[in-house]
Amino acid sequence: MKKKGWKELPIGGLILEAANTKNYATGDWRTFRPVIDLDKCTNCMRCWIFCPDSAVCLVEGKVNHFDYEHCKGCGICAVECPDNVKAIAMIEEAKAKEGK
Amino acid sequence: MGKLVALTGNIAVATAMKQINPDVCAAYPITPATQVMEQFSEYVADGLVDTELIATESEHSAMSACIGAAAAGGRVMTSTSSQGLALMWEMLYIAAGMRFPITLACVNRALSAPINIHGDHSDSMGARDSGWIQIYAENAQEAYDNQIQTVRIAEHMDVRLPVMSCMDGFITSHAIDSLELLDDKTVRDFVGEYKATYPLLDVEHPVTYGALDLQDYFMEHKRAQAEAMKNSRKVILDVAREYKKISGRGFEYFEEYYMDDAEIAIVILSSAAGTVKVVVDAMRAKGEKVGLLRPRIFRPFPYAELADALSNVKAVAVMDRADSTGAEGGPLFMEFKSALYNNKKQPLMINKIFGLGGRDLMLPDIEMVYRELRDTKNTGKIRTISEYITVRGEEAAYGKA
Numbered sequence A: 001m002k003k004k005g006w007k008e009l010p011i012g013g014l015i016l017e018a019a020n021t022k023n024y025a026t027g028d029w030r031t032f033r034p035v036i037d038l039d040k041c042t043n044c045m046r047c048w049i050f051c052p053d054s055a056v057c058l059v060e061g062k063v064n065h066f067d068y069e070h071c072k073g074c075g076i077c078a079v080e081c082p083d084n085v086k087a088i089a090m091i092e093e094a095k096a097k098e099g100k
Numbered sequence B: 001m002g003k004l005v006a007l008t009g010n011i012a013v014a015t016a017m018k019q020i021n022p023d024v025c026a027a028y029p030i031t032p033a034t035q036v037m038e039q040f041s042e043y044v045a046d047g048l049v050d051t052e053l054i055a056t057e058s059e060h061s062a063m064s065a066c067i068g069a070a071a072a073g074g075r076v077m078t079s080t081s082s083q084g085l086a087l088m089w090e091m092l093y094i095a096a097g098m099r100f101p102i103t104l105a106c107v108n109r110a111l112s113a114p115i116n117i118h119g120d121h122s123d124s125m126g127a128r129d130s131g132w133i134q135i136y137a138e139n140a141q142e143a144y145d146n147q148i149q150t151v152r153i154a155e156h157m158d159v160r161l162p163v164m165s166c167m168d169g170f171i172t173s174h175a176i177d178s179l180e181l182l183d184d185k186t187v188r189d190f191v192g193e194y195k196a197t198y199p200l201l202d203v204e205h206p207v208t209y210g211a212l213d214l215q216d217y218f219m220e221h222k223r224a225q226a227e228a229m230k231n232s233r234k235v236i237l238d239v240a241r242e243y244k245k246i247s248g249r250g251f252e253y254f255e256e257y258y259m260d261d262a263e264i265a266i267v268i269l270s271s272a273a274g275t276v277k278v279v280v281d282a283m284r285a286k287g288e289k290v291g292l293l294r295p296r297i298f299r300p301f302p303y304a305e306l307a308d309a310l311s312n313v314k315a316v317a318v319m320d321r322a323d324s325t326g327a328e329g330g331p332l333f334m335e336f337k338s339a340l341y342n343n344k345k346q347p348l349m350i351n352k353i354f355g356l357g358g359r360d361l362m363l364p365d366i367e368m369v370y371r372e373l374r375d376t377k378n379t380g381k382i383r384t385i386s387e388y389i390t391v392r393g394e395e396a397a398y399g400k401a
């Protein structure tokens, strides 16, 4: 998204569009990224419920992957994944990028 | 010609507010501004205005309520003094940053400590960087006139900034003065109807106020705010000229008193200018080329125009009714020095701190300053850049005529 200059912005920091936070890519705040092991996942949906950024994505009603545009790497999903499952690992962002 | 009446400065301002008939007033009482809202609340109780009056539990809440009401889409006014303005501090910046055209009648009073209820400019001078436009009145007439103009300045689409209209506590706020009022219709036609931009109550068009604004956009919003303050320069002049047409009164950026051929001059704000005029009259009668420059607008500071007004003067005393301890002089002095720095013609400049906590400034005190200016002009030497006057414990250098 091209950032606007001061003359083009609404005054006073107003946001004129409703529901536009999806345009704000919070993903670049991340230092650790969640990575899911689908073989371990029991699809209990806890990560989906607790994620503050709706960044846990479902496919056909099942937890499947993360929206890395908006996942800010807080790690809540990994903590909330039940102790006897622990299907989510938090991987250092820099290492995850190298690995690509 | 309008109706001639005898009113205190506070009631003059409350009368202007009645004629403007704002949507919302949120306030908390504090001496010496209390009378503004006390009087205005009577108008509300008597059904003379349609205003929703909110009696809040503090000034912080008063300004917060003003901000909320302005976001909702209302024309909003309040009044305060001293500690009250200080308690509003963080909300003052927010009102300006969110670009709400709120207007505030500031009845200048010293800030504690020591506690003092009398007039000086430490309250509004402290708020000079908050992003509010500041206008200073010499007397009740001007306080009334300014109050009406603030609405037009604040609400202008090129500005949309809050405006603080100041008068001296007690001297102006509580002394009964004669002044001319405009009739209600003239005032209402002059201020016109308020058109809110993006009011929160317009539920068909939801907007977000007060979103987090980080490194990527904060500076752009501040830059736009600075531009609005710049734009207000022209708007202030246009509004003053239009007001003069309907009232036959008023000044633009400043008042000049015998400045045309003045060799030495005093620069002073608000009510003390009236006392200086008496001294100027007496000295002019003896053939001395003395003058007075009284700024009306302090924010935005009219640098070029004020520097120009002092260009032909040889020596100037800028008199501050507030100190900025640790700086080389009071806030008004610093602005003038800065304004003149790039001017080819620069008068010799000295600063006097006077009138703190309501200390009287008498005619001999002003004569003393003019005597020093005369010497400064003749010798070309500055004795001391800035000092307190009318203070015990120091021998006044020009004490004897």
Ligand code: SF4
Pocket: A033, A034, A050, A051, A052, A053, A054, A055, A056, A066, A070, A071, A072, A073, A074, A075, A076, A077, A078
């Ligand atoms: S790390 Fe935080 S933001 Fe990212 S998916 Fe997990 S809970 Fe959501």
Ligand code: SF4
Pocket: A036, A040, A041, A042, A043, A044, A045, A046, A047, A048, A063, A077, A080, A081, A082, A085, A086, A087, A088
């Ligand atoms: S919390 Fe763990 S087990 Fe439950 S859905 Fe998420 S990844 Fe799967």
